[in-house]
Every structure is written in C-alpha cells, then in structure tokens.
Amino acid sequence: MKVFLDTNIILDLLLERDGYEDSAVLFEMQDAGRLNLCVSLLTMVNVAFVYKKTVGPHLAAANIKYLSSLVEVLPMNGEQLQQALLLKGRDIEDILQATCASEAGCDYLVTRNVKDYKISKGLAKGVSLPQVLAPAAFLAAMK
Template sequence: MMDKLFLDTNVVIDLLGEREPFYESIAQIATLSDKEELCIVVSALTYSTVFYILSRFEGSEIVKEKIRKFKVISETSDLTNQVIDKALTSNFRDFEDALQYFCALNSGAGVIITRNGKDFKDSELPVMSPDEYLSSLK
C-alpha cells in the first residue's frame, strides 16, 4: 500500500515558492507523488493561504497556475463542520494547526509532513520533516 502524506501549509509554500534551502526535499516528495509512488494530501485551507502568501511575491496568475499544477498531483481534504468542531475543542494552541491536524486525520493520511513538528506535539500520527521522511525511505 502506498504512503499517504498530509502536507502542512509551510511545506507547500516551500514547494510552490521554491524556497531555499527547503525546496529540494519537498520537490522530491512531489516527484514521488507525480510518479504515483505515494499520495499527498493538503487541506482546502492550504490553497487560500498559499495563494495569499505567494501572491505577495509573484503575480496572482502565476500563483494560480502553480496551484493548478499542484492539484494534479495531490488530493484535497475538505474543511468540514466536523473538522472545525474538533479543532475548536482541541488542545492545540494554534487554531490553524488544529484545522490542519484534523484534516490530516479525516483524510486517512499516515504521516504529517511539516517543518514545524512542535506544532503537532500531541499528534496521533507520525510527524516528520520532508528530509526525515525521505531518510525513512532509504
């Protein structure tokens, strides 16, 4: 069975914004998804956040095109009432992190990929950086 990875917003920004020194490892994960060797999932919330941040540095049409291409290799976890309710009653300090976490659970992902592992310290799912995940494959 292929791995299903939930990507936190920060690593999607690294990928689509080609942010160094983080780009290479998340690009390798995206390539594995493109080759259908694993499945990547993001929350619906991620798209608006990525657009908001990247459009400060690039034209909005360029950012939309990057998101369109990314959607081809990823799945979207919906931001449902159930996800929002769980996030509202959770122990997460940051509401956005709680939304991401419960979207990850809802999607059936087996791992959360983020550069901010401390934000998910109470996670029932393994939490790894892109580099840690790639190292686990070796």
C-alpha cells in the same frame, strides 16, 4: 502510502525557500507511484494568499491550479472547526490540519514545524495524529 503536506512544505517548493529540494523529492516520489500526496483546502487558501503577494494574481492562479492537479485536496468541515475552537491554548490551524490528515487516513504528516504538532491531546476523541516528520526525516525513513 498517503502523505499529508503542511502549508510550509508547499510554500517552500513554490517560493524555493531553504530546503525546498526535499519538498520537490516528495513530488518525484508521487510521480513514481510511491506516494499519494494530500493537502487541505485550508493549505490551498493560505498558499494562494501568500503566493499571490509574491508572484502576482495571474501566475499564482495558474500555478495553484496546476498544484491542485498534482495533489489530493482534502475537504474541511464545520465539525472540525467547532472541535478546534473548543481547545484552549492550541493553534487552531495546526489542529485543523492534523484533524483533516487523520480523518483522510493519512499515514504521515510532513511539516517543517514538527514541534507544532505535539497536539495529540488537543484532538477530538477518536482522532489520532499521523506520524509527523520533517521532510528530510521522512525521506530518510523511506530509503
């Protein structure tokens, strides 16, 4: 099962923010062969930016390199960006994340900001949003 992780899930884990334990369980499930975890290139860039400010550049670089060995980092392209730019009143980052997850064939998109992904009308034709769940809801559904 292919699961796309939103940026906030990765930051929760790295910064040990509230609820990070659920994010850690996702990685344990991947270790057990139950999941294939994916993130976008945009997520890795955003995580690097935020995390570097917190722990410094050297530790951030080492941890992000390790993280990228654990997850599939999905590419993004100019066509996805152009489609997202055409959609007025929508969060371009959420549209890019959703499009990336959809085009990669992800079954789920796990985020703490489920309400931000009520954007299916904003996606390009032929792009369908994976099921969007908060970490706790995803874990409950997998039991």
